Amino acid sequence: MPDVLDASPYDALLLLSFGGPEGPDDVVPFLENVTRGRGIPKERLKEVGRHYFLFGGVSPINDQNRALLDALREDFAEHGLDLPVYWGNRNWAPYLTDTLRDMVRDGRRRILVLATSAYASYSGCRQYRENLADALAALESEGLDLPKIDKLRHYFNHPGFVEPMIDGVVRSLAELPQEVRDGAHIAFCTHSIPTAAAAASGPVEEHGDGGAYVREHLDVARLVADAVRERTGVDHPWQLVYQSRSGAPHIPWLEPDICDHLEERHAAGVPAVVMAPIGFVSDHMEVLYDLDTEATAKAEELGLPVRRSATVGADPRFAAAVRDLVLERASSERGQDVAPCALGTLGASHNLCPVGCCPARAPRPAAAGADSPYA
Ligand SMILES: CC1=C(CCC(=O)O)c2cc3nc(cc4[nH]c(cc5[nH]c(cc1n2)c(C)c5CCC(=O)O)c(CCC(=O)O)c4C)C(CCC(=O)O)=C3C
Ligand SMILES: [Fe+2]
DSSP: OOOOBOOTTOOEEEEEEOOOOBSGGGHHHHHHHHHTTSOOOHHHHHHHHHHHHHTTTBOTHHHHHHHHHHHHHHHHHHTTBOOOEEEEESSSSSBHHHHHHHHHHTTOOEEEEEESOOSOSIIIIIHHHHHHHHHHHHHHHTTOOOOEEEEOOOOTTOHHHHHHHHHHHHHHHHHSOHHHHTTOEEEEEEEOOBHHHHHTOSSGGGOSTTHHHHHHHHHHHHHHHHHHHHHHSOOOOEEEEEEOOOSOTTSOBOOOBHHHHHHHHHHTTOOOEEEEOTTOSSOOHIIIIIIIIIIHHHHHHHTOOEEEOOOOTTOHHHHHHHHHHHHHHHHHHTTOOOOOOOOSSSOOOOSSBOTTSSOOSSOOOOSSBTTOSOO
């Protein structure tokens, strides 16, 4: 029997994710949920709808979250961590508010949240905190006694997140034809966001240039590239590039786009590229369409060999990392000294988002941060 691990004061973990459609009829209402009040041009929405219909109207993200839930429950049980795990989404069923209501009815009073987003940014952090505030407000209006909610720190530099990505890049390099393998470049890919949102990402003292968003990605890219060099004995040049640009064309977003990057690398005589989607936790639609379909077609047109490396998904090392993060945060809440685990140069991210962290364009209440209106 394993020793019993202490998650107190927490009595539940909530996996909080984006959600995605599970059939053709879900696509339009899902996109309406995602884009309500976000100012996305109609043309872009039509185009994104087409991506989902190409895959039968089903996003892979829900099955991946089910697999992650299984991996977490299995890991917790194996290691004697008695903490129930729930799942709720921002944009599709199971909706966050419904899950949180179930949790309150089950008597959960101290809830720890794991968001399926590893980095700082409005979309990846504060927007989830706003969703939590909305859900709490809904439960309050139903007369329910509100639980206290904390959010786990960003885990981009946790070894359980980084190591599976290193394996993935090494594997993708090995899959390239031998004659182009050693000359291959690595394109570390993440979601483009408006440059203004990037500059304002993370705590206020980290604002400016690409903000915490770009700095965190660069730190992970460097870690992966260094480890790949050590493992393969070959120094593969790399660059951080972007994908899935949305919004109005006159608003600047982070560049270069992966497709332009492939063109530019090809013109420069680079013989092959590995696309490594370090910005994403699982192989959801952005990976399946924007990289595996669109960018791969671009590479084929150029005659440039490419491979796309694996995301972390439900890797048991990631499940173990979540257990580690839960125990770290629980100890810290109990007032014990903890040595948070983090690779790279930036150190472990904050436990509590400070005031002004990843600000919204229009301020709204956000839970689980220093500016939360909830206890
Ligand atoms: C930083 C970031 C992540 C990574 C961090 C994280 O994972 O949270 C992410 C993830 C995801 N984004 C997703 C889907 C969409 N994102 C959209 C729109 C947008 N994303 C943005 C940013 C991010 N998004 C932004 C700044 C917008 C513009 C609108 C706005 O300012 O809010 C739109 C609208 C259409 C379009 O404009 O593309 C869709 C459909 C899915 C689900 C995929 C599936 O179904 O498998 C996932 C995991
Ligand atoms: Fe934040």
